[in-house]
Amino acid sequence: MVTKEKLAKILTKTARILPGIGSYQDKESARESDKKLRDYMSGELARYMNAIERLKTDISRKGPLSFLKELDDISRQIDKLSRTIRYASRGYAGVFASYQADEKALSDLFEFDRSLKEEIAGLNPLVSQICEKDGGLGSPLLNELRDRLFRVEQKVNERETLIG
Numbered sequence: 001m002v003t004k005e006k007l008a009k010i011l012t013k014t015a016r017i018l019p020g021i022g023s024y025q026d027k028e029s030a031r032e033s034d035k036k037l038r039d040y041m042s043g044e045l046a047r048y049m050n051a052i053e054r055l056k057t058d059i060s061r062k063g064p065l066s067f068l069k070e071l072d073d074i075s076r077q078i079d080k081l082s083r084t085i086r087y088a089s090r091g092y093a094g095v096f097a098s099y100q101a102d103e104k105a106l107s108d109l110f111e112f113d114r115s116l117k118e119e120i121a122g123l124n125p126l127v128s129q130i131c132e133k134d135g136g137l138g139s140p141l142l143n144e145l146r147d148r149l150f151r152v153e154q155k156v157n158e159r160e161t162l163i164g
Contacts (some may be wrong), residue, residue: 028108037038037113039087041120045082048127049075055131063065067137074142077149085116086155109162 052075058069126145130137 030103030110030131032115034106034110037110037117038088040112041117042082042086044120044124045078049078049082050075051127051131052078059137065133066135067142070139070142074145074149077146077153081149081153081156084153088159105162112159112162116155118150119155123152124150134138134163 052071056071056075057066059068059071123145124142126148130141130145
């Protein structure tokens with residue numbers, strides 16, 4: 001008896017025989033991998049934002065209120081980055097578009113997003129240090145986080161130039 005998975009695999013292999021289908025499937029696979037990577041990055045940024053939000057709540061209850069505005073600005077910046085990454089272009093182009101994303105372009109886009117993932121992962125120690133109970137709220141730390149978020153934002157904006 002043939003299972004759904006085996007049937008799907010057989011149909012996929014059979015479809016690759018038709019001209020253009022294999023290339024389409026390869027591109028679609030690259031787009032899907034990139035989408036999963038961007039979802040992961042967006043989730044990481046959301047986790048950082050939640051940590052900052054918890055810190056804001058703790059501060060508003062018992063800490064120095066002078067840092068709330070700065071933390072609120074950082075939280076909004078992280079949220080904006082998270083949404084921008086999650087909903088970024090997947091490299092689609094219409095049939096009659098002047099620019100057609102090929103496998104190389106999609107591969108380059110995926111590699112770019114992998115380097116972006118490393119930058120986002122590099123924010124983790126800084127966010128952790130800021131959110132420590134010992135009071136990592138020194139202005140230099142907040143300034144460093146803001147600067148690094150700005151660099152990530154610039155890189156996200158640079159991403160759009162890769163896909164036309």
